[in-house]
Amino acid sequence: MTTVGALLDEATHRLTSAGVPSPAHDARELLSHVLHRRPMLLARTDPVSADQAERFATLLAHRSARVPLQHLTAEAHFRYLTLAVGPGAFVPRPETEVMTGWAVDRLRERPAGDAPPVVVDLCTGSGAIAKAVATEVPGSRVFAVEVSPEAHAWAERNLADTDVTLLLGDMADSLAELDGTVDLVICNPPYVPLEAYDSVVAEARDHDPTIALFSGDDGLDAIRVLTATAARLLKPGGRLTFEHAEVQVDAAPAVVVASAAYRTVRDHRDLTGRPRFVTAVRTSSPLAGWDE
Incomplete structure (x- = not known):
């Protein structure tokens, strides 16, 4: 012994x-x-x-x-939650907690008499963001979309004790019935450039789903789709937020600005001080701008 x-x-x-x-x-x-x-x-x-x-x-x-710690313990901690995780779903990262906290704070700022907010979590993976929002903003109507059947199964397990509506499908054409009615769209999309494959840590590169990591030569393909999808879903004044790589501090916000569907486009840092996520407000005008 x-x-x-x-x-x-x-x-x-x-x-x-x-x-x-x-x-x-x-x-x-x-x-x-x-x-x-x-x-x-x-x-x-x-x-x-x-x-x-x-x-x-x-x-x-x-x-x-270099098998991920979370795959060995079969759980991951995210904000106030303990989630079931394993092969087939992206392991939630602490960096994403900061973006989720920003979203929760904005939803909590809504006037007490407003209707319950409608929130869409695209690329939900294990369901971490969707469950955090549903748990921390009681009464919110949360929808989560995941394209991978394997990840969808993990999300289904994690969201079973919530009222979150979970869909299996491509974010590009999902939830058309919600067009123009959503208060907040949040997403941790794939954003790693294909050329950066060798620089990705082994735990992610060899064990996280490829579809959850890589997104075209510049890493922005999913962000472009997300920006267009959110513009369709959001009501005027609705908010968009999504995560990006540190090196995309200029390129990721630029995608949102170029869409001409948003105003007050800003970039935010994570707990380590690194550029990590974009926020923007859906405009009802064709004019949008980048507010530093």
């Missing part, structure tokens, strides 16, 4: 050697998963049985091979 401390020290060293970005954190998360205890409740002197140590070693080997 060994101890928590001994296993964590060895595992952290092994994960560091494998190039895992957060070795100490991931070692503790995996061991807490095996022991069915919260990470903060693990004491270094706690005993670990031989069977538990063996199961931990198996998970550690997979993580050293």
Whole structure:
């Protein structure tokens, strides 16, 4: 029999050697998963049985091979939620929580007497954004769209205890019945340029669905479709927000401006200070502008 401390020290060293970005954190998360205890409740002197140590070693080997932590624990944390995740669905990232928080704040600012807001989450993946909005803005009418059957299955599982309407289909022609009635469209689209394939971290490149990562030579193909779809769905004054890559700090907002369907186009930074998501307001006028 060994101890928590001994296993964590060895595992952290092994994960560091494998190039895992957060070795100490991931070692503790995996061991807490095996022991069915919260990470903060693990004491270094706690005993670990031989069977538990063996199961931990198996998970550690997979993580050293850069299998995502969330695939090994079968869950991901997103804002106040714990979501079921696995192969076939994009693993939610902390960066997306900031954009989702922006959307929640805007929805909460609506006057008390207004009708419940209508929200559309395109490229929903695991359903993380849709569930966060539905949970944090009670009464909102949330619709989620996903084109991948595999990801749709994960979203269906995660959204089963909500009133979110989930659809399997292409965002380009989905939800025509909502045209001109939506208060907010939110999306974490694929945005990695194909030419950047080799620079993508192994956990994402080798395990996240390709369809959720890459989007044409410049990474903007899905954003162009999204911008047009949101213009169709949104009511005048409705809001659009979507995530983008750091290098698209100019190119992503420019797509929205070029559509001439929006005003107050702005770019926002994530918790690390990196350019991360665009916001814009649907205009009823053909004139739109980029408001720095």
